[in-house]
Amino acid sequence: MLKVNVYVTLKKEILDAQGLVIRKAIKQIGYENVNEVRFGKFIQLEIDDKNKSEEEIKKEIDYLSDKLLSNPNIENYRFEMVGK
Amino acid sequence: MLDVEKEYIKLGLKENEFEKIKGFLKRNPNYLELSIYSVMWSEHCSYKSSRPLLKNFKTTGTYVLQGPGENAGILDIGDNQAIVFKMESHNHPSAVEPYQGAATGIGGIIRDIFAMGARPICSLNSLRFGKIESSQHQKYLFEMVVKGIGDYGNCMGIPTIGGEVYFDKTYEGNCLVNAMSVGIAQQDRLMKSKAFGTGNQLVLMGSSTGRDGIHGATFASDELNEKSEARRPSVQVGDPFMEKVLLEVCLELIEKKLILGLQDMGAAGITSSSVEMASKGNVGLDIDVAKVPLREPSMVPYEIMISESQERMLALIEPSKFAEIKNICNEWNINCEAIGTVTDNGLYRIFKGRELLGEIPVKTLTDEAPVYHHEYEKPKYLQNISDDILQEEDYKKIEKKYSHNEIFKRMIASPNICSKKWVWEQYDHMVQTNTAVLPGHDSSVIRIKNTKKAIAFSCDGNGRYCYLDPFRGALIAVAETSRNLACSGALPIGLTDCLNFGMPEKPGIFWQFKNAIDGIINACETLDIPVISGNVSFYNESFGKAIHPTPVIATAGLIKDVDKIIDSAFKDENDDIVLIGRKINNESVNDNMGGSEFLEVFFEKVSGKCPDIDIEYEKRLQRLCLDLIDGRFIKSAHDVSSGGLAVTIAESCIYGKMGAEINASLLGNNFLKTFYSEPQSQILISCQPENLEKIEKYCIEAKIPFEKIGKVKGTFISINSEIKIGISEITKIFDNNIEKIMTH
Amino acid sequence: MSFDKKPYFGILVFPGTNCETDCFHVLKNILGARCKYVWHKESQVEDINAIVIPGGFSYGDYLRSGAVAKFSPIMSFVRKFASKGGLVIGICNGFQILLEESLLPGAMLRNNTLKFICRYSHLKVTDTDNPFTSGYKSGEIIRMPIRHNEGNYYIDDNGLLEIKENNQVILKYCDSSGKEDASSNPNGSIENIAGICNKKRNIFGLMPHPEACCEKILGSDDGKTIFESMVNNII
Structure with missing residues (x-):
């Protein structure tokens, strides 16, 4: 089993309403130094990597992230393999 | 080996109750059996403090097809149609985890409705919080409860058409979340939950079973204190999408006449749902925990038996129908396993494969559960309270301080008076396209498609009145819902209630409870409105202080001609x-x-x-x-x-x-x-x-x-x-x- | 038109769809059209003249609204059907699915209020040269309920320019006098956009629920014209 973390966030140019609310709340608590908050999704996959090369797996995750886990019109994604 | 002699107290059983169990079994119970007794005999499942009084409700009438005792009550609205409804509290879970607490409260009451074979057509709710003007925490509770109700109901496609919200100091440590759901059914498609027919099977459908809400029923029967926060894992998590699928599957199975009975899995999970089915049918049951689909494989039998994982239903079927049922469940991608078999020995037996883990006579869990006749006494706070009234100079003082315009504006601005639009705009109140009177008016009205009929609902309960006089306060609650219905042109035909009180062991609280019940009885007799379902929630206290007695009444009314609304x-x-x-x-x-x-x-x-x-x-x-x-x-x-x-x-x-x-x-x-x-x-x-x-x-x-x-x-x-x-x-x-x- | 030649609507049903019966009721009982439900696992539907993708929470909308539904077998049929010019209307979650499937341009963000919104909204019909709103007067102000969590329409600058140039914007949020501004924008949608069509004008997506306002008893029957327009354009 291979563990993969996928992170999905709104693109820079898109208004991140949730992020703004969180930033406001942080300031209210008194942490004035937090300037920007981006809200996103964290998706953890456990993948059966028997008989597959790392390249093949990366391709699969790329495909999934692009087609399903994120909407390329508004979101960016990145992923990291975090080990077995 | 656990020493059960020490465990029963932790499970919330009293010494006399433990003795009673030993008497029934003629031996010491094992831990699994003890757990089963503890959840079945909890106040939440057994109504051991309230049962003797609830018996006195008027429960029959012209329109009643089913009174209290089933998953929900049923009223005849003519044309072979029936409406099915019930209200239930989810106060404690909501106080600890407001979003999930409220969401699963909605989920639970909706399952009660489709367990009867009805399609849910609307929901209402009655909420009580502390004052939101002065407390961030009360705002948080209010915000998250409303969101929890909205997210669940909206996803299900069931309109939340009305209800009420009040704010008062008395609910600061113990908010109230009472949820009601209403369904409509063809009278000849109604379901019951009784188990019968030796050899028939019980099929578990829906979500996998996890460790959610273990001992939730005992949690609900306990007062809230600083330890409650630490008990958060007890709160279940809702999955409205699963429930929507489960709803469609169950209605399809009923439509195709594939099942003989249906029961929602609520508090105390597999245990209470299957025991209730067995008890109603006077049969025995063999349950095999090895057949239950698990989310966490390491779960032990007692956890499986009392888990309160949401979105599960139990159906009674003939074994020959299993394959077809399984196919339908597969089509919708949900679990479907036969976990139990009806027997004729009157015993509730738990197996893991072939290994017998526990054996309890069914009736000792239900009909023979303990009943308490608590003492009652008029509470002391009432001694002088009725003399504390406004004098002429008090009015003058106010008039001196504020102009009449200002007084008026202050009254309109009170969160108890002003519009609850902020709440209902977060609820989809129009899906199913039947909402003929939108929220905000005296009653909410749902038309019945392809007929001239409509059903109106009104919900009310004034904790302050009940605090001053529980008899009259409860009577007023019934009268007001009924008056609200009259204001839209609806004839009241039945009601459901949610009775929210403090600890019944306190004589003052039990006096409030007894008087409120008498008030409801009195109003129902005169106004000719039967009680067809309901729920009691005791232990609404925090740090030893009880809430105002708050019986919430929701009444349904029939409108014969929608054009006259x-x-x-x-x-x-x-x-x-x-x-x-x-x-x-x-x-x-x-x-x-x-x-x-x-x-x-x-x-x-x-x-x-x-x-x-x-x-x-x-x-x-x-x-x-x-x-x-x-x-x-x-x-x-x-x-x-x-x-x-x-x-x-x-x-x-x-x-x-x-x-x-x-x-x-x-x-x-x-x-x-x-x-x-x-x-x-x-x-x-x-x-x-x-x-x-x-x-x-x-x-x-x-x-x-x-x-x-x-x-x-x-x-x-x-x-x-x-x-x-x-x-x-x-x-x-x-x-x-x-x-x-x-x-x- | 002979009796059995009435327009025939296919109403798609995904797990979690919850407005399919509302659409069915309007099409059959109010418009007298024929209609049937089409399960998402089907890959071929015979005889239908138009497809309705109704609202709801397909697959719970747990990932993103409409994100999972686009992988259903029926969606490749929808694509084929639309490419041959068949009429497709996506309402609310149906609109979100059409966006996810790229049958319409743009994407949906969460409402800028971060809350589910259920209420009547005024809308301006900004285009009537299409089979879905041809029954309205151009510029007409109508009232329809909106009921969504993610109705904050987004499209990048180039895309916006393009849909405006091609008159693809069909409905816009406004107030009762027709003013389109921030205060009449319920969810933060770019330029108050509530509904758009594709370039070929046979695919229409909108966030408001026309099927919920086709009878006076529900407070408005302004939505009926959309379905009537479709019926008239099928013949």
Whole structure:
């Protein structure tokens, strides 16, 4: 089993309403130094990597992230393999 | 090996109860058996403190097909159609985890409805929080509860069409979340939950079983304190998408006549649902825990048996139908396993594969569960409270401090009075396209497609009145829901209740409970409204202090002709405004300011006498209102309640976007008393001037006082020349105040 | 038109769809059209003249509204059907699915209020030269309920320019006088956009629920014209 973390966030140019609310709340608590908050999704996959090369797996995750886990019109994604 | 002698206390059983169990089994129970007893004998499942009193409810009547005892009650609405409904509390889980607590409360009550074979058509809810103006935590609870209800109901595609929200200090440590769901069914497709037929199987459908809410039923039967926060893992998590799928599957199975009985899995999970089915059918059951699909494979049998994982149902089937049922479940991608078999030995036996893990006579878990007849005594706080009333100089003081316009605006701005739009706009209240009267009016109305019929609902419960006088307070709650229905033209045909009280072991609390029950019984007898389902929630206390006794009543009314529905909004310029039901000379006995919103807003206290009510008189008033609507003599009707006559007038103006010129005779020459006291049995109506005479005749005949108090006019509300304020200004305060508080 | 030649609507049903019966009721009982439900696992539907993708929460909308539904077998049929010019209307969640499937341009963000919104909204019909709103007067102000969590329409600058140039914007949020501004924008949608069509004008997506306002008893029957327009354009 291979563990993969996928992170999905709104693109820079898109208004991140949730992020703004969180930033406001942080300031209210008194942490004035937090300037920007981006809200996103964290998706953890456990993948059966028997008989597959790392390249093949990366391709699969790329495909999934692009087609399903994120909407390329508004979101960016990145992923990291975090080990077995 | 665990020492069960020490474990029973941790599981919430009392010593005498443990002795009773040993007597039944003629041996020591093992831990699994003990767990099963503890959940089945919890207050939540057994109603051991309330059962003897609830027996006295009127539960039969012209329209009743099923009274209390099933997953929900059923009323006959003609044309082979039935409506099914019930209200249930989810107070404790919501106090600890408001979002999930509220969401799973909705999920649970919806399952109760489709367990009866009905398609859910609407939900309502009754909520109580501490004051949101002064506490971030209360805001948080309110915000998350509303979101939890909305997210669940919206996803299910069931409109949340109404309800009520009140804020009062008394609920600061213990909010109330009472949820009601209503379904409609063909009478010949109704389901029961009774197990029967040796060899028939019990099939578990829906979510996998995890460790959610282990000992949730015992949690609900305990007071909240600092330890409750630490018990968060007990709170279950809801999955509305799964429930939507489960709903469609169950209705399809019923439609195809594949199942013989259906039961929702709520508190105490597999245990309580299967035991109840067995007990109702007087049969035995063998359950195999190895067949239960698990989310966490390491779960031990007792955890599997009492897990409260949500979105699961139990169906009774003939074994030959299993394959077809499994196919349908596969099509929708949900679990479906036969986990139990009906036997004829009256025993509840738990197996893991072939290994017998526990064996309990079914009836000892249900009919022979302990019953408590608690002591009761009139609580001490009531000794002087009714003498603590407003004196003439108190009124003068207020009038000196504020202008009448300011007093009026303050009343309208009170979160208990102003619009709850902020709440219902987060609920999909229109899906299924039947909502004929949108939220905000006296009652919410659902039309029945392809008929002329509609069903109206109203929900009410005034904790302050009940605190001052639980008998009269509860009676008023029933009367007010029924009056609200009358105001839309609906004849009340049945009700459900949620009785929220403190610890029943305290004699003062049990006195409140007993009196409230008597009040409901009294109102139901006179108004001829049966109780068809309901729920009791005790232990609503925090740090030893109980909430105000809060029996919440939700009543259903039948409308025969949708074209005759009216609401509370003024309709046309120059219409006459008439107050019916006001007894001018009665105010010396009771100032009707006791427990009022006015007293709370300006004096921050709950005291005085609960308003009077003559239930026979009330009945005549409601009958009169229905007759006036049926004859199409009136264009709007609005019940006078919280906040008094001034607030009632304001609401009819705001909803109608029209002004009014009011000139009503004063009670005891006191403006504030006249317009802010809360006397019962009054309805504000509006009509075309041509109908005034006819209406008066009806009133005389019904021996109900009649007073024309003004006209619908212009863009200002003007009341006895003391209040004068533009509709747009007052509407802004009314519509936006909660949002303003919440975003502050 | 002979009786059995009435227009025939296919109403798609995904797990979690919850407005399919509302659409069915309007089409059959109010418009007298024929209609049937089409399960998401089907890959071929015979005889239908138009497809309705109704509202709801397909697959719970747990990932993103409409994100999972686009992988259903029926969606490749929808694509084929639309490419041949068949009429497709996506309402609310249906609109979100059409966006996810790229049958319409742009994407949906969460409402800028961060709350589910259920209420009547005024809308301006900004285009009537299409089979869905041809029954309205151009510029007409109508009232329809909106009921969504993610109705904040987004499209990048180039895309916006393009849909405006091609008159693809069909409905816009406004107030009762027709003013389109921030205060009449319920969810933050770019330029108050509430409904758009594709370039070929046979695919229409909108956030408001026309099927919920086709009878006076529900407070408005302004939505009926959309379905009537479709019926008239099928013949």
